[in-house]
Amino acid sequence: MKLIRNIKGIVAFSRQARLKGKSIGFVPTMGALHMGHLSLIKKSKKENDITIVSIFVNPIQFASGEDLKRYPRDLKNDALLCRKSGVDAIFCPQVKSFYPQGYKTYVQVEGLSDHLCGRFRPGHFRGVTTVVAKLFNLVSPDTAYFGQKDAQQALIIQKMAEDLNMPVKIRVLPTVRHKDGLAMSSRNAYLTKEERRDARVLYQALSCARALVRQGKKNVAQIIQQVKSIINKKKSARIQYVLFVDTQDLEPISRIKSPVLLALSVYIGKTRLIDNIVI
């Protein structure tokens, strides 16, 4: 497995693979890898000759006051996991060379970026689409793999790739959860023992909503009220949003239809967690 830190290196590696006629699967991450990331890597391995993983805590997707500085970083363990999973190359650029002084170009998907998390994290998705567009240019993947855990991000990236005619197929894979339902996330590492217990409530609340919809309940406001009341029972929980939205344009809906995306963002203590299900 190659550990590539510079731009020239990743371009050369990808070009070599292409010259040999190999297909490239790409998994962009911010590191602190867990089973969610590994599920994407596994699928990429299955579907491509070469798998490249990027590990880059992208500063421009964090607003000031967010957790950029303390975001978990553990390249040694990440490299170990990647090697075990049969990854061919890790690309982990330095911020200075990725965004050199005078950097001025940004990619923004309008509309989709304004809903859900976009309302509370202005500039976040502009940072995400910019980094992913740059990574796509460097890696030239045939297929790139994303998690449904970040449903809005996945939709935005699909739209970007489509609108900008990027020659890459976007695959979105299911959310990997702990046994108790909590979606795996690098940010779970911030939780205290007690908070970790409370965090189970996110998936419990989502599951309750799914049951209500399946029973035929159609009133969005009532279901959201139920979800909120389940979450609010936990002392450490503070809801940012709970919304039913259209699975394609992310516009809020007022009556349940199928399929529908139920997405939520909740602070557990100081840790902001997101989760969603498609019903």
Ligand code: AMP
């Ligand atoms: P991150 O390192 O958090 O930026 O995530 C990198 C990729 O892994 C993104 O496409 C995420 O959606 C995906 N991912 C993160 N957590 C999970 C999970 N629990 N299940 C599936 N995919 C995930």
